[in-house]
Amino acid sequence: MLRILLNAFHTGVVTTRYPAEPSVPPDRFRGLPVLRPGSHLPPPSVCPTGALSEHIDGGRRHVGLDVARCVFCGRCAEDPWAGAITMGRDFELAARCRDDLRIEVVADDPAVPAAGPASDPAAEAAHASSEIHRVLGRSLHLRHIDAGSCNACDWELTALLNPVYDVRRLGIDFVASPRHADGVVVTGSVTRNLETAVRRTLEAIPDPRVVIAVGACAASGGIVGESYASAGGVDRVLPVDVYIPGCPPRPEAIIFGILVAVGRLDARRPHRPHRATTTGSST
Amino acid sequence: MVALRAGALGSVEADVGPRPSDLTVRLGRPGDLPAAAAVLVGSHAMALATVVATDETTTPDHDLKVRYVFEPTTPGTPDRFVTLLVSVDSARPEVPSLTTAVPAANWHEREMQDLFGIVPVGHPDPRPLVVHDGWPQGVFPLRKAFDASRRVPVQPAAEFPHLVAEGEGVFEIPVGPIHAGIIEPGHFRFTSVGETVLNLEARLFYTHRGLEKRMEGLLPLDAFYVAERICGVCSVAHGLGYCEALEQIAGVDAPPRARLIRSIALELERLYNHVGDVGNICAGAAFHYGTTTGMRLKERLQQLNERVAGNRFLRGLVIPGGVRLDLPADLLGVIAATLQDTLAGLDSLMARIEANPSVVDRLDDTGVLQHQAALDLAVAGVAARASGVDRDARREHPHAAFAGPEPPDLHVVTASDGDAMARVNVRALEARESIRLVGELVRRLLPGPLGVALPEPLPGGRIGISAIESPRGEAVHWLRTDASGRVERYHLRSPSYHNWPAVVLAAQTAIVPDFPLVNKSFELCYSCTDR
Numbered sequence: 001m002l003r004i005l006l007n008a009f010h011t012g013v014v015t016t017r018y019p020a021e022p023s024v025p026p027d028r029f030r031g032l033p034v035l036r037p038g039s040h041l042p043p044p045s046v047c048p049t050g051a052l053s054e055h056i057d058g059g060r061r062h063v064g065l066d067v068a069r070c071v072f073c074g075r076c077a078e079d080p081w082a083g084a085i086t087m088g089r090d091f092e093l094a095a096r097c098r099d100d101l102r103i104e105v106v107a108d109d110p111a112v113p114a115a116g117p118a119s120d121p122a123a124e125a126a127h128a129s130s131e132i133h134r135v136l137g138r139s140l141h142l143r144h145i146d147a148g149s150c151n152a153c154d155w156e157l158t159a160l161l162n163p164v165y166d167v168r169r170l171g172i173d174f175v176a177s178p179r180h181a182d183g184v185v186v187t188g189s190v191t192r193n194l195e196t197a198v199r200r201t202l203e204a205i206p207d208p209r210v211v212i213a214v215g216a217c218a219a220s221g222g223i224v225g226e227s228y229a230s231a232g233g234v235d236r237v238l239p240v241d242v243y244i245p246g247c248p249p250r251p252e253a254i255i256f257g258i259l260v261a262v263g264r265l266d267a268r269r270p271h272r273p274h275r276a277t278t279t280g281s282s283t
Numbered sequence: 284m285v286a287l288r289a290g291a292l293g294s295v296e297a298d299v300g301p302r303p304s305d306l307t308v309r310l311g312r313p314g315d316l317p318a319a320a321a322v323l324v325g326s327h328a329m330a331l332a333t334v335v336a337t338d339e340t341t342t343p344d345h346d347l348k349v350r351y352v353f354e355p356t357t358p359g360t361p362d363r364f365v366t367l368l369v370s371v372d373s374a375r376p377e378v379p380s381l382t383t384a385v386p387a388a389n390w391h392e393r394e395m396q397d398l399f400g401i402v403p404v405g406h407p408d409p410r411p412l413v414v415h416d417g418w419p420q421g422v423f424p425l426r427k428a429f430d431a432s433r434r435v436p437v438q439p440a441a442e443f444p445h446l447v448a449e450g451e452g453v454f455e456i457p458v459g460p461i462h463a464g465i466i467e468p469g470h471f472r473f474t475s476v477g478e479t480v481l482n483l484e485a486r487l488f489y490t491h492r493g494l495e496k497r498m499e500g501l502l503p504l505d506a507f508y509v510a511e512r513i514c515g516v517c518s519v520a521h522g523l524g525y526c527e528a529l530e531q532i533a534g535v536d537a538p539p540r541a542r543l544i545r546s547i548a549l550e551l552e553r554l555y556n557h558v559g560d561v562g563n564i565c566a567g568a569a570f571h572y573g574t575t576t577g578m579r580l581k582e583r584l585q586q587l588n589e590r591v592a593g594n595r596f597l598r599g600l601v602i603p604g605g606v607r608l609d610l611p612a613d614l615l616g617v618i619a620a621t622l623q624d625t626l627a628g629l630d631s632l633m634a635r636i637e638a639n640p641s642v643v644d645r646l647d648d649t650g651v652l653q654h655q656a657a658l659d660l661a662v663a664g665v666a667a668r669a670s671g672v673d674r675d676a677r678r679e680h681p682h683a684a685f686a687g688p689e690p691p692d693l694h695v696v697t698a699s700d701g702d703a704m705a706r707v708n709v710r711a712l713e714a715r716e717s718i719r720l721v722g723e724l725v726r727r728l729l730p731g732p733l734g735v736a737l738p739e740p741l742p743g744g745r746i747g748i749s750a751i752e753s754p755r756g757e758a759v760h761w762l763r764t765d766a767s768g769r770v771e772r773y774h775l776r777s778p779s780y781h782n783w784p785a786v787v788l789a790a791q792t793a794i795v796p797d798f799p800l801v802n803k804s805f806e807l808c809y810s811c812t813d814r
Contacts, residue, residue: 025589026589026590026593028591028593028608029594030599048505072599073598073599074607146461146468146490148489148490149467149810150512150514150515150810151514151516151810152518152596154465154466154467157465159578159585161578162575162578163578163579163582164579174464189492191490191491191492192415192435197460222512224494225497226434227431227433227493228424228429228431228434228435228493228496229491229492229493247512
């Protein structure tokens with residue numbers, strides 16, 4: 001027992017101060033791909049999940065990136081497209097609206113501004129003051145549902161409870177029973193074999209409740225897609241409040257998404273511009 | 284061959300392949316299968332490595348085929364797969380079941396019945412395995428005629444059919460598929476009297492995502508990203524297994540530096556898994572200091588992964604042809620320092636576990652897997668080695684850095700007790716061995732290219748097979764290209780696929796409250812079992 005106390009004392013405090021202080025990912029980290037307008041952007045076929053798309057509008061080639069579908073493999077940022085797309089280091093990508101995760105640039109004209117969907121500050125404000133925020137804003141107890149994930153997102157949710165992230169310090173916890181929960185975090189694309197269990201778990205949670213889709217599979221179907229075995233994303237089965245991109249999202253990205261879900265972020269951090277714009281940011 | 288011929292009534296033809304060291308034996312009649320399998324298992328001490336069914340009805344053969352792949356079990360035997368190949372009439376798709384004689388064939392046969400409609404005649408438990416309640420009869424999603432994007436309507440169906448016991452004090456405990464903790468989905472049905480387990484049935488495949496079908500028709504370089512994502516915590520192992528199978532088809536070898544980096548990545552993957560698992564076992568024994576310490580050590584290793592590969596699960600490091608990222612000297616320094624700290628932390632954690640009688644008491648003699656059962660079920664990895672089965676794919680099927688002319692030393696850890704304590708001890712010793720091995724691999728690193736280009740298009744109609752020692756044991760990958768060089772069929776047999784039936788067997792010797800300990804001591808994946 002004494003040995004254990006001494007070990008604990010020797011280890012000291014290992015807990016991160018995120019989100020009060022920013023988290024800086026390592027150099028090799030692959031975050032939000034940054035598309036350079038007017039450059040030689042790759043064809044959609046380079047993306048293994050179909051996150052890239054293109055269309056011609058007004059004689060110009062538009063290239064779109066669906067961040068929810070991106071698995072951050074970095075293939076579109078390799079030669080010969082390295083100058084057109086770079087893997088940025090932005091990981092705080094959660095959005096309330098699926099369309100906010102779609103980025104579009106014009107490939108052959110750097111002067112044309114981005115056609116990304118503008119975020120609506122009024123709607124954001126309205127949401128933040130909504131019933132969910134009023135009831136759940138102070139603390140949030142979540143139930144996890146693995147709806148057919150590869151286990152990577154699940155491990156990152158578990159990591160939120162380790163001494164480094166310790167999300168209980170933020171009033172967030174994971175509970176055993178859906179009856180005790182304020183919402184769910186769902187990982188995986190919702191397999192056919194789990195669809196009934198997923199629906200029933202949500203039904204067991206009292207209203208109001210939030211649904212957070214964690215990772216590319218949950219947010220969009222990801223690498224799994226839609227098939228005989230997979231619904232192709234959580235919003236095909238449940239109403240989703242927040243989408244957290246990533247394959248898997250790193251623990252801080254999940255914390256960011258959970259705080260977005262309860263509209264608690266503004267109180268803790270200076271306002272940051274919405275990223276669904278032409279160039280994105282490569283902080 | 285002589286023995287196979289003697290046992291078979293029909294014609295027997297043997298060819299070299301898929302690899303030059305392998306043998307593929309075509310049996311003229313499916314009826315000869317049990318006799319041929321008996322020769323391999325009985326006289327040659329071979330074990331079932333994987334079973335791969337293919338739909339070849341659109342080829343000139345107009346049939347379904349099943350390949351039963353066997354591997355040697357005696358340590359020191361050269362790396363060789365022997366495939367028994369049978370042609371199955373698509374109008375009457377039946378093969379004799381091997382399960383009674385080769386128990387490891389059990390789930391393989393049920394899976395091919397569900398996905399291909401190939402009936403294993405005489406199977407003792409032919410219930411559906413991969414498809415669940417409400418899947419319509421006669422629809423086989425891995426047949427080529429089945430449209431991959433098709434959603435199949437749910438049919439009304441009876442609940443999970445299982446063995447029912449009745450009597451005074453007998454009750455059933457249904458657990459899952461959604462669990463109380465943050466873990467993968469599976470359903471466990473305990474039949475018990477008090478705390479004593481009378482019977483346990485595990486129902487898995489909740490995370491069946493149809494990934495093998497998903498990969499069909501893709502360019503092999505695209506399909507790699509699916510293989511790397513079959514399982515989060517085996518990303519390196521499965522990505523590498525796919526790459527090695529693909530590189531065989533392409534006729535290329537990854538360069539030496541790439542092979543060393545691949546092996547370093549495999550050991551880093553084993554390490555964060557094993558260290559985390561030692562911590563997790565403490566959760567099952569309510570030793571919170573151990574749980575938290577394990578989580579902290581694992582977190583440090585996953586942060587290291589992110590520095591090495593840009594991803595906390597090491598995704599994006601291994602690619603077909605080699606590796607995508609180099610390990611420069613500064614990063615090697617970070618790896619060495621982190622692993623030294625991990626070693627000290629792990630030693631301290633194991634000392635605290637061993638000094639804690641309430642933890643040791645829970646683990647000792649709990650969930651015993653007998654040596655013979657481990658052999659019969661072709662159990663892999665830590666679970667097998669803790670029951671005295673001296674097998675490790677790094678030695679038996681050399682891959683990555685072990686495939687070179689002077690493979691690194693490898694100390695394969697075994698134990699004889701077969702209980703939860705033995706599995707924890709084997710895991711801790713293997714983690715130490717991984718740390719030592721990374722040091723040796725780093726010392727062998729010489730400057731050189733990181734990859735080779737694969738030919739485009741890839742050769743058509745070729746098979747690649749590989750076996751990788753993942754954190755949970757040997758995973759067998761089987762890949763074949765079609766005439767245009769795209770993926771025609773890919774199949775993964777994960778270690779967990781063979782180990783799940785062993786968990787059920789071991790748990791039946793335990794009491795209900797010890798099930799979490801038994802389960803955690805095996806520490807299996809659902810996602811790479813279910814695919």
